[in-house]
Amino acid sequence: MNLYRSVSIGPLELPGNLFLAPVAGFSGRAFRMICVGEGANFSYTELVSAESLIRNPAGPVKALLRRGDNERRYAVQLFGSDPLRVGQAAALLAPWRPDAVDINAGCPVPKVIKTGAGAALMRNPSVLGRMVEETVRASRECLGGAPVTVKMRSGWDSSSVNYAECARIASGAGAAMICLHPRTRVQGYGGKSDWSHIADLVSRLSVPVAGSGDLYTPQDAERMLRETGCAAVMFARGAVANPLVFSQTRSLLVSGGWRPAAPEEKIRCAFRQLELLAGETGERVASIMMRKQFCACTKGSGESPPDGGGIPGGAALRNRLVHAETIAEYRRIFHDAGIG
Ligand SMILES: Cc1cc2nc3c(=O)[nH]c(=O)nc-3n(C[C@H](O)[C@H](O)[C@H](O)COP(=O)(O)O)c2cc1C
Numbered sequence: 001m002n003l004y005r006s007v008s009i010g011p012l013e014l015p016g017n018l019f020l021a022p023v024a025g026f027s028g029r030a031f032r033m034i035c036v037g038e039g040a041n042f043s044y045t046e047l048v049s050a051e052s053l054i055r056n057p058a059g060p061v062k063a064l065l066r067r068g069d070n071e072r073r074y075a076v077q078l079f080g081s082d083p084l085r086v087g088q089a090a091a092l093l094a095p096w097r098p099d100a101v102d103i104n105a106g107c108p109v110p111k112v113i114k115t116g117a118g119a120a121l122m123r124n125p126s127v128l129g130r131m132v133e134e135t136v137r138a139s140r141e142c143l144g145g146a147p148v149t150v151k152m153r154s155g156w157d158s159s160s161v162n163y164a165e166c167a168r169i170a171s172g173a174g175a176a177m178i179c180l181h182p183r184t185r186v187q188g189y190g191g192k193s194d195w196s197h198i199a200d201l202v203s204r205l206s207v208p209v210a211g212s213g214d215l216y217t218p219q220d221a222e223r224m225l226r227e228t229g230c231a232a233v234m235f236a237r238g239a240v241a242n243p244l245v246f247s248q249t250r251s252l253l254v255s256g257g258w259r260p261a262a263p264e265e266k267i268r269c270a271f272r273q274l275e276l277l278a279g280e281t282g283e284r285v286a287s288i289m290m291r292k293q294f295c296a297c298t299k300g301s302g303e304s305p306p307d308g309g310g311i312p313g314g315a316a317l318r319n320r321l322v323h324a325e326t327i328a329e330y331r332r333i334f335h336d337a338g339i340g
Helices: 027-038 052-053 061-065 083-091 120-125 126-140 163-172 195-204 218-228 237-241 245-255 263-280 283-289 293-300 314-321 326-338
Strands: 007-009 012-014 016-020 044-049 074-077 100-105 148-153 177-184 209-212 233-237
Touching: 012 044, 012 218, 012 283, 016 027, 016 237, 016 245, 027 044, 044 052, 044 061, 052 074, 052 083, 074 083, 083 283, 100 126, 100 163, 120 126, 120 163, 120 293, 126 195, 163 195, 177 195, 177 293, 195 209, 195 218, 195 233, 209 218, 209 245, 218 233, 218 245, 233 293, 237 293, 245 314, 263 283, 263 293, 263 326, 283 293, 314 326
Parallel strands: 016 044, 016 233, 044 074, 074 100, 100 148, 148 177, 177 209, 209 233
Antiparallel strands: 007 012
16 A cells, blocks of 8 residues: 555645644744755744734734745644634634644643634634634635644543544534644643554544654654554654655655664754744744754754664764854854764
């Protein structure tokens, strides 16, 4: 069975099923462009506050919403707690022409939860349903009917696992795809994700299901596709550590083989991202913003085995990276380390 395949999300046709997840603080426009260049078939903005968008559509949210130059198809992810306000925010996305609007029903961060948004929506499935309805209506009226999708968790905690109910209500309200990250809100990002929830959801829904959780290597993606029958896999921390995971996975799925990335290749991606970002924000701001990305891509990416993932002497290297303020400084640090 060919596991690399096209995906239809409502009217949206995607040529492949390797997605880049929303990752707040990492998956900005420049990073998404790198991942698309490596073969990501679909990409998501990080979560964008519906309230901020309504309050000031020309304000700081603009930087989060911009499509990358090579990003032929992308989704904007919104978070909010009030269905009418999220619908109103979706209508304001018209100038950005998103190919899909995703509703965040998984964010575990207290600041988001206490407003009733993110994973808190799973404690209130009827609100989630109305939010989907309002967003679908806004999309029909203002976004040319771009599909509305929902990204959710397994539930709030282990005693209230209700992804099946939430997904049934969301798809009944018009959601064209559900992405499931099968951890509970209480688990945060720790422990292991429970892929059996993804397989179960696939068996219950007629709309496609995308799977997220613990995807670090091409083999992980292959196994999730095979074991769960999900339509697409969504890389998150695995892509941050190694954007080449998209081309590697495609290679594994299409031809049965893949080659681990050399440290130089991951670092080259980070330099390309830095240069793109510097074009948007100026060199100093971009250099400071890129510290965590450079650190992430010098750590083990989960490719180990076979290649150990991280860079030898990485800890000392990262002590220098967290102080870099210019592109030249980054170059010097890697030159001194004998890399790149
Ligand atoms: C730092 C960080 C930021 C994240 N930001 C978002 C976000 O903005 N929206 C969202 O739906 N999920 C977000 N996620 C969740 C990821 O999209 C993904 O579902 C989760 O990390 C599980 O995948 P992984 O185990 O392969 O990393 C974030 C995860 C991390 C670690």
